[in-house]
Amino acid sequence: MGDDEVSNKQIIFKDYVKGFPKESDMILESSTIKLKVPEDCNDAVLVKNLYLSCDPYMRNRMGILEGSYIDSFTPGSAIKGYGVARIVDSSYANFKKGDLVWGLTGWEEYSLIKSTEGLFKIQHTDVPLSYYTGLLGMPGATAYFGFYEICSPKRGETVFISTASGAVGQLVGQFAKLSGCYVIGSAGSKDKVDLLKNKFGFDDAFNYKDEPDLNAALKRYFPNGIDIYFENVGGKMLDAVLLNMRFHGRISACGMISQYNLEEPEGVKNLFNVVTKRIRMEGFVVFDYYHLYSKFLDTVLPLIKEEKITYVEDIAEGLESAPSALIGLFSGRNIGKQVVVVARE
Amino acid sequence: MGDDEVSNKQIIFKDYVKGFPKESDMILESSTIKLKVPEDCNDAVLVKNLYLSCDPYMRNRMGILEGSYIDSFTPGSAIKGYGVARIVDSSYANFKKGDLVWGLTGWEEYSLIKSTEGLFKIQHTDVPLSYYTGLLGMPGATAYFGFYEICSPKRGETVFISTASGAVGQLVGQFAKLSGCYVIGSAGSKDKVDLLKNKFGFDDAFNYKDEPDLNAALKRYFPNGIDIYFENVGGKMLDAVLLNMRFHGRISACGMISQYNLEEPEGVKNLFNVVTKRIRMEGFVVFDYYHLYSKFLDTVLPLIKEEKITYVEDIAEGLESAPSALIGLFSGRNIGKQVVVVARE
Structure with missing residues (x-):
């Protein structure tokens, strides 16, 4: 290690994954990094990663993707994902040393980021910084735009949300309540169902694992049908929902986590x-909505301060816990938004 | 038969159908009818049926429907469907004896229609009257509103249409061409494919029965993908189309004829x-678009007169041919819009 180099632990993506991913598909390695943007690198930043985000879409990047909206991870390189980081060095005029940013970074202690268009400067630090991996970051914007732009909610409509206690679902439910809708969520454990009812203010919630007949369950919870379905799971749940939609219903297709680990959907x-x-x-x-991010912040920051919206995170400590945290998403082990703390400052 | 009664042949719906319908699910019966609206029937009409329409959605009415947008046919009663008819007697102020109408009527020589809200007065008779079962009736409005309202076409976009030579598809293709789109259709025989290319002006067309791999076929015909899919078939074709859609593509889901005769979709x-x-x-x-019907007519009538749009019908002669004509839809026997002539005036 040279004088100006520091150690840099990394979570390396081993190889393309089929079926259910395992912790061993990722390897903790130790390398070194200079805490300077190289001289020939214009418009780049060197960041210290603070919080990393575990998100379901990352499963897709572990496979071989063709013509998708994202690229596969590169075997032998660090996992990529959303995170909150502090600028250590910068050759990009908009970011200077000490600035906090959120956006696409690497699963490692320090990252050299050459594509700064994936980074947003954090201007408001009177909220937990980790919120920029969730409520105030990609999942929050997903909930906000996916609900308001796609679902066109009207007061009094019925809303159903699958994986409702997750990073996105918990917010969609709260936005729907703020819009005057009747809101029910499904989740995969009693604890999560309790959270939905008692913490997030859902009108009702159920554990889908306790329901052998999802169609019957939805008929029980929505005797007059569903106006809006915020789709996070796909497969059998979508099939049951289709039977229970009302005329002129809207389905916002955000993700289909139940399908990601299947060899065939x-x-x-x-x-x-x-x-x-x-x-x-x-x-x-x-x-597609990031150009409206500041509008989103202007709406959501006051809601947080007025305690009209709340957020639950599941915090894993240390970069080395990241593989287990990510895998846990697919068995539903996390309660709330899964965050990995690499460093707190 | 009383002095004021006439014979009235009817096609009676026998009983609810599962799987592929057969001609024997319908029975030709002879009854009698008075050519007067009964005295206690306000706002009703007695019509002589001229042209009857065979449409794929009718298969659904042969099954047991729950919570659908239409009702099942009634076993023991005449089949219901779209048709063109002449008013013989009327207790409804808007229609008088001799008027021509199109809309929901019965599969019989004469019908007493108590729900006149399903009837439109025919004002323009300088086109073939049978067109009001197709181009100027329900299928025409389906093509027009389903394409313009749902697909939001833009000049230069690629459009794919399944069952493209049918009552709806042939028009969607012509509307798409008039909108400056690149249009390809699929159909189930060489004759239909020739019709698409040579009569309706599609840019290209293929016989789906010659394509064991629909995904490969679509990749060949749409190397840069599909912007707009007008969905008439569902099932395997929809699955192949999804793989070939472009970002921000639109699918207008009009029908899914490949699924109607399956016990399970x-x-x-x-x-x-x-x-x-x-x-x-x-x-x-x-x-949902019938309130805009006159706007549709104002657009389409001039296109017919200027020969910018054409229409192909498959005419079956006589009420007794109606069951066979309807069943033929599901094996794709018809070429163009399937019409049954009961009487020509």
């Missing part, structure tokens, strides 16, 4: 309901 | 593409 059989019920099912990717 | 596996490609898939039912 489940078939969805009830799509003819889309025709007969005039359903609008629309996919979206939050990247 | 096929599963559609590639729905995650809806998320990653930000696809909007939207179902619609033409009833």
